[in-house]
Amino acid sequence: MSRPDETDGFEPLHVVHAIHDAWPLQGIAGYGGRPHAFERRFDEERDDYAPDYELWPIDEETVQWALEQSAIFVRWREAFDARRTRMETFPALPEERLRYEELEALLVNRLNRPAGAGTFRALPQFKDLDLGARMTGQVRWTPLSPSPGSD
Structure with a gap:
C-alpha cells in the first residue's frame, strides 16, 4: 500500500460496497497507510446523508476477501453489460455464486461498524473516482474527530 505522504495524502479506494447519488456510501479505503472500512453517516434531522463518514x-x-468478492462482481457486471448473463444471476456468475456467498458470510461481521471505541468521523475528498463496474479511485480523509492512535 502507498504511504499517504507519497500521494499528497490520497490513498486507495479499495472497494465500494454501495453508492448513492454518485457517491460511495460504504466500502474500504486506506487511511494512514492502513485499511479502514467506511460508511457515510445519515443525518436524521436533514433526512439525508451527511457530508462526513465514519471509519474504523x-x-x-x-x-483480501472484499477484493476477491468485488472481482467476482466485476466479472458479473462485465458479462451483464455484454449481454452474456441476465439480471437474475446478480451479483455473481452462476459458476462463482457459491464463492461469492462464502465471502459474503465471511465479510458480514468483519465489516460491521464496531460499537463505541475504534470509530472516528472524517470528511472525504475523492480523486479519480470511477463508480462504474470497477468502482475505483482515491480518497484523502480529513478527520473531524480524533482517530484512534492520534494522540
Whole structure:
C-alpha cells in the first residue's frame, strides 16, 4: 500500500460496497497507510446523508476477501453489460455464486461498524473516482474527530 505522504495524502479506494447519488456510501479505503472500512453517516434531522463518514480499522485478510468478492462482481457486471448473463444471476456468475456467498458470510461481521471505541468521523475528498463496474479511485480523509492512535 502507498504511504499517504507519497500521494499528497490520497490513498486507495479499495472497494465500494454501495453508492448513492454518485457517491460511495460504504466500502474500504486506506487511511494512514492502513485499511479502514467506511460508511457515510445519515443525518436524521436533514433526512439525508451527511457530508462526513465514519471509519474504523480492519485487517488485511478482510481486505483480501472484499477484493476477491468485488472481482467476482466485476466479472458479473462485465458479462451483464455484454449481454452474456441476465439480471437474475446478480451479483455473481452462476459458476462463482457459491464463492461469492462464502465471502459474503465471511465479510458480514468483519465489516460491521464496531460499537463505541475504534470509530472516528472524517470528511472525504475523492480523486479519480470511477463508480462504474470497477468502482475505483482515491480518497484523502480529513478527520473531524480524533482517530484512534492520534494522540
